[in-house]
Amino acid sequence: MRKPAPLIEVFLQPGELYFGDRHTRIRTVLGSCVSLVCWHPFRQIGGMFHFLLPTRPTMAGGELDGRYADEALELMLREIRTAKARPDEFRIQLFGGGSMFPDVMRGNPGQVGRKNVEAARRLLDAHGLACSGAHVEGVGHRSLIFDLWNGHVSVRHSAPEAGHKADRRA
16 A cells, blocks of 8 residues: 555654554654554554553552553554454554664663563463564664554664664565
8 A cells, every 4th residue: 555645754762652543653762662553454454553661660650651651552542442443453562672872782681672571471371362473682783664554664774783783674
């Protein structure tokens, strides 16, 4: 399917979420953060969120905060229900969780990126949702472009050590 006109282009900052329709392109850049992308292939709706940490250190109450995996997923599930869709109808993919300082963190099982990826997978399991694809962990950052009119996610992964850049479609 061709790029629609007019097109809404959204750039997600850490802690943000966007849910839209086939007239939408969502971009973000990830280091140790993780993005979950969901797309409904028949209705051409979906969204992305970009979280920083698995969960809030202390639940102070108040509004849900997209900086945390558990709360960001709940916000996305609300968007899906508002669209009168079921979460299990969406194709879900995970991206990010890279190690940004591999020399400093070498061998440390507590890396933020790894913890973020593990949290995302646990949350998907807890909600009975399957992940159809992932480009996670490793070294470096990723740039994502998600086109809601066709569900394609373009991933550009840049590893700082070797200066190696790779393009990949998920």
